[in-house]
Amino acid sequence: MARKICLLFVLFFSFTVLHALAARIPVVQASQPQASFGENSTEFIRARCGATRYPSLCYRSLAGYSFAVQQSPIQLARFATNLTLARVASLSAHVTSLRRACGTAKSASACPEAGALRDCADSLGDAVDLARRTAGELCGLEAEAAGSAAAVWRMSNAQTWMSAALTNEDTCVDGFEEVRPESRAKADVCRRVWLVKQYTSNALALVNGIVASR
Numbered sequence: 001m002a003r004k005i006c007l008l009f010v011l012f013f014s015f016t017v018l019h020a021l022a023a024r025i026p027v028v029q030a031s032q033p034q035a036s037f038g039e040n041s042t043e044f045i046r047a048r049c050g051a052t053r054y055p056s057l058c059y060r061s062l063a064g065y066s067f068a069v070q071q072s073p074i075q076l077a078r079f080a081t082n083l084t085l086a087r088v089a090s091l092s093a094h095v096t097s098l099r100r101a102c103g104t105a106k107s108a109s110a111c112p113e114a115g116a117l118r119d120c121a122d123s124l125g126d127a128v129d130l131a132r133r134t135a136g137e138l139c140g141l142e143a144e145a146a147g148s149a150a151a152v153w154r155m156s157n158a159q160t161w162m163s164a165a166l167t168n169e170d171t172c173v174d175g176f177e178e179v180r181p182e183s184r185a186k187a188d189v190c191r192r193v194w195l196v197k198q199y200t201s202n203a204l205a206l207v208n209g210i211v212a213s214r
Contacts (some may be wrong), residue, residue: 006105006136006139008141012126013022029050035140035208037200040071041066041071042063044066044070044071044076045059045062045063045066045069046059046063047061048073048076048206048209049202050205050207051086051205051209052201052202053198053201053202053203054201057198057199057202058080058202058206061080061083061199061202062076062080063082065079073143073206073209073210073213074138074141074142074210077138077203077206077207077209080199080202080203080207081131081134081135081138081158081207082135083199083203084162084165084196084199084200084202084203085131085132085135087109087195087199088124088127088128088131088165088169088196088200089128091124091192091193091196092121092128095124095172095189096121096125098113098188098189099117099118099120099121102117103116112180112183113176113186115185116175116178116179116185117185117189119171119175120172120175120176120193123168123169123171123175124169124172126164126165126168127164127166127200130162130165131162131165131200131203132157132162133157133161134157134161134162134177134203134207137154137155137158138154138158138207140154141154141155141158142208147150155164155207155210155211158207158210159204159207162200162203162204162207163204165200166197166200166204169193169196169197169200170197172189172193173189173193178188
């Protein structure tokens with residue numbers, strides 16, 4: 001039952017973030033409870049984000065969830081992973097849309113990016129699945145005793161899958177190396193992937209940070 005609730009939370013959270021993205025509303029505005037909760041939780045998030053590769057983005061995107069995060073490394077990693085999941089899913093949908101539009105071209109020369117878009121769509125689809133799996137493992141991690149075999153197994157899975165999601169995002173970009181530099185599709189996709197990679201990198205760092213806190 002707890003696992004089902006956790007997975008429902010992942011789906012609801014992802015839907016909420018995707019809706020915010022579609023409306024061009026900053027994700028951090030999804031919740032503003034920290035003023036009443038106090039500074040401890042936000043300072044905890046700031047400190048944790050300081051160990052990521054993109055600390056400013058990390059703090060901006062997660063500070064609004066301080067009431068739910070409190071001072072739990074697992075909860076913080078969960079929110080970061082769910083943000084990543086929503087972002088990757090949105091990007092995957094965008095690339096899939098470009099791929100379909102490319103498929104309607106009258107000739108291969110009219111859409112030379114076809115192969116790169118196909119491979120990128122596949123890689124991002126895998127990244128979405130990997131981020132979702134990571135979120136699922138983090139959902140059950142807090143209930144496990146620290147150091148138990150179950151906890152170690154969940155942590156290993158979460159680290160491996162989030163790292164693999166980042167690799168798949170890199171693979172998407174690599175596929176555009178042979179595409180002409182002036183390609184608008186190439187510039188658009190590579191720019192979007194770079195932004196998503198920042199979220200994924202931060203989520204991976206926060207997942208890795210759980211080990212040191214347990």
